Amino acid sequence: MAGAEHHDIAVVGGGMVGSAIAYGLARRGARVVVLDQGDGALRSARVNFGLVWVQSKGDGMPAYARWTRRSADLWGAFAAELAEATGISPEHERRGGLAYCLGEEGFEARRTTILRLHNQAGPEVYGLELLERAALERLMPGVRFGPEVTGAAFCPHDGCANPLRLLRALHAALRRHGAAYRPDAPARAVRPDGEGFTADTPAGPIRAAKLVLAAGHGTPALAGALGLRAPLRAERGQVMVTERVQPCIPLPANGIRQTADGTILLGTTHEDAGMDTGTTLAGEAAIAANAVRVMPGLARARVVRAWAGLRVLSPDGFPVYHRSARFPGAYAAICHSGVTLAAVHANDLAEAILAERLPDTLRPFAPERFDVPQAA
Structure with a gap:
């Protein structure tokens, strides 16, 4: 196609999931382009608590527990590699x-x-x-x-990281490994073209031999043209952050975590609010009340900001990894644990895409599981 860029792999989505996969592909020598909406995207990194978490994952799907633990074990080397390559530390800690x-x-x-x-x-x-x-x-x-x-x-096995620094490090590492990052160039449509795939973007058509959909809430609109399934739902989560205080909370928890710069993250809600990213007084009050029940001293901390974002969830809450049967070079990746799973996405999942075969360990995450009738 005249005038189109050509790459080995196009990754649609430059958030936590897409960037981790793209980084893993690029560091293994693939010519990668990342098509991203830019700063206006519904970034899960902005509402992410930054937990690299094992203890609550996989209830009802043991494969997810093992996948999560695998990523947590890889995270130390993954963070060190990013820091060395870019000078940006994801501030990973693993103390439980x-x-x-x-x-x-x-x-x-x-x-x-x-x-x-x-x-x-x-x-x-x-x-x-x-x-x-x-x-x-x-x-x-x-x-x-x-x-x-x-x-x-x-x-x-639990730990934490800084999601915004992680995303920044991934983008810097992509460039270091020769990947092309295209902000403000979201894929408006994708299609097979006989020799690979074409993505239509505001910057013009972009071609690649393989294509990975990791665009969060934008994935379902694109998936059908590639024979992919991307069942997902949105869940709103609200988070608050306090002023900086002296180190006082040595271990993270799901709801209260002190960051490396001294602020305290408080959260989070689980709300069915469609695509609404607004905060609510009721949500913030519930977060604050729970935090003070656990640690009464937090009542003295001044909240400086509250915000909300949308989680990317499949119907059962577990990840979806799908390789198209009609167009085998097309893949979809959906998950809400973008920080926890970043290391395994950059390692195991990237290797699987390059090998053109999703391993048996990922078979439980196929969307066909939703075709099985559920017991009443």
Whole structure:
């Protein structure tokens, strides 16, 4: 096609998922172009809590627990590699993470959850330990917990990172490995063209031998033309951040995390709000109330910003990885754990795309699972 750019692989979507896959492809020698909407995109990185999390993943799908643990194990080398290549550290830490229990009922519910997760995937995947309050206080010296806190689940494989620095590092690493990043050039349409695929963008047509759809909420509109399935739904999450304070919360939790610069992230909500990214007073109040129940001292911290974003979720909440049967060079990747899975996307998934075969370990994530009738 005259006038069209030619690449080995076009990745549609320059957010966390698309950038990690593209980076993994480019560092293995593929000529990659990333087609992105730019700063106006609905970036999950902006609403992401930055957790590299294992302990709550995979309930009902053990393959997801193992996939998550695989990524968490790869994250240390992945972060070091990005920092060395770009000078931008994703601020990755892996010292374990907590899920707080409120009341005896919450403690027993967490015990039941841990037993169920261990029965499904095996205790070696999670390594979860249920801590009573006294043990929690020894683990978190100096933190004053509220009277309702009865303990916490602790997972040694959990950690955290800075999602915005991660995305910045991925974009810088893409350029370092020769990839073309095209902001403000979203794919308006994609189609097979006999020898590969063409993406129509505001900057003109772009051709590639293979094409990966990782455009979040923009993926379903493009998938059908490539024989791909991309079932997803939006879920709004609200997050608040406080002013900078002295280091006081040594371990992250799903709902309370102190960042490397001293701010404290508080969150998050799970709302069916369509494509609305607005914040609500009710959502912010619920986040604040829960945080103060866990750590009453947080009531003195001044909130400086609140915002919301949209998670990319499949119908069952687990990732979808799909290789087109009609057009085998076309792939789709959908997930909401873009930070946690960044390392395995840049490693295992990128290798699978280059090998033109999704391995058996990814078979549980195929969209055909939604065709199986669910028990009443």
